[in-house]
Amino acid sequence: MQRFDAIRPFYDSEINEALHGVANHPMMKAMMNFTFPEVEDQVWKDQLKKTHSIRDFQCNFIYNTIQKVLEKSSEGLTTSGFEKLEKNESYLFISNHRDILLDTTLLNVCLFEHGLVMTASAIGDNLVKKAFLNTLAKLNRNFLVLRGLTPREMLQSSKLLAEYIGHLLLRENRSVWIAQREGRTKDGNDETNPGVLKMIGMGSDEANLMDYFKKLKIVPVSISYEYDPTDVLKMPQLMAEANNEVYIKEKNEDFMTILSGIMGTKKRIHISVGDVLDTEIDQIVAENDNANKQIQALAQTIDDVVLKNYQLWPTNFIAYDILNETDRFAHKYKESEKSLFERRLEMRIGSDNPVTRQGFLSMYANPVVNKLKYQDVI
Known part of the structure; x- marks a missing residue:
């Protein structure tokens, strides 16, 4: 082995020793404060130091961190x-x-x-x-x-x-x-x-x-x-x-x-x-x-x-339609969703770099192109 x-x-x-080694690390503190914002540091530190398996670490800490990530960003x-x-x-x-x-x-x-x-x-x-x-x-x-x-x-x-x-x-x-x-x-x-x-x-x-x-x-x-x-x-x-x-x-x-x-x-x-x-x-x-x-x-x-x-999401269909100058998939998204996507495109890429703009749009549009190889009507 x-x-x-x-x-x-x-x-x-080896888990417990490793957790003792990182319990006071500033990045662990940032992660735990994000995950358990109402909890005093000593509480999660004590719990970390009682953890003796990967499964317990994943279920009691990482799972909760990801739930918070999903809540905040999705x-x-x-x-x-x-x-x-x-x-x-x-x-x-x-x-x-x-x-x-x-x-x-x-x-x-x-x-x-x-x-x-x-x-x-x-x-x-x-x-x-x-x-x-x-x-x-x-x-x-x-x-x-x-x-x-x-x-x-x-x-x-x-x-x-x-x-x-x-x-x-x-x-x-x-x-x-x-x-x-x-x-x-x-x-x-x-x-x-x-x-x-x-x-x-x-x-x-x-x-x-x-x-x-x-x-x-x-x-x-x-x-x-x-x-x-x-x-x-x-x-x-x-x-x-x-x-x-x-x-x-x-x-x-x-x-x-x-x-x-x-x-x-x-x-x-x-x-x-x-x-x-x-x-x-x-x-x-x-x-x-x-x-x-x-x-x-x-x-x-x-x-x-x-x-x-x-x-596939509305963003994929919107990008496909913008890239191909069509309204083929207009029934797959709302105008408000298209406006939001166009604003993101403008803020992140701008209009002065057509090559980068095409790359950005293609990233979202290509899943539609690929899906069409399997289904004529999406």
Whole structure:
């Protein structure tokens, strides 16, 4: 088990010591004062210091923090599909990815409320460089995906990561969340990178890789925010990529994005989970005769479920109509909603940069474009 020490979250036996270490940290104080504004500091500190498991920390502290975040920055979280999942079963949730921390944390809120196994969740080590954030991630059952490695190191790291994911799912009966691609979707196009599936497959001891994927019980997840709280922050990287330039992040950019994602305006949020991919994998095997084609077909199957289950909001239809200079979807939104969106566009982007404006609109419009591939009438 020691081979996972570089990437694993805390064991329950390590939780109490870790909480003692951060109980007086100013960021913990800020988080707890936000979560429990009427409570004296010593009360939550005493409770923290009596906590001895990740589950207790998540249920008694993180759950309440997220409820407060939803109350302050959204108009509510709705769900679909969770009733199809079995209690005490572990699943590999492969999800589209829009917000650094909220996507996985909100999924765990939903799993907790439905009495289902919560996840261990993959997070890039570049996001937890600060000591406090690293500790908080490990307290919240995050495991690390190591970035910035040489090709040789990347191969070794991927194998270790794959083995750990397999260990969690098949030996510890712990569900796992992983994004369908490295990094967040910034252009509104949710596509599964076959490389992610190949990495997961490196943990297989099955003769047939597809048999291994069946054992992992893959569940595609779709999460959508009516307003992306970090929409404008995604623009510089999108513009750099559009100009074939290398994008270099500002110092503390990831941290500021985390804060914006947590407290920025979201309006409505929806999370949908699909069925476990089972007969679909059988069909993939029947129709494809080599492993590479099977991986590609599995990625496409995940995309199909993510896009079909993706909840479209008035903001998506408004952006589509503005971008295409049409009123095709005018029946999907109110004029007041369009005015609000246009005001956000004007405030965040302005009118003097048409390329950035198009990128901003496309981010919201692309889910409509993608949905139209599956349904003629939305």
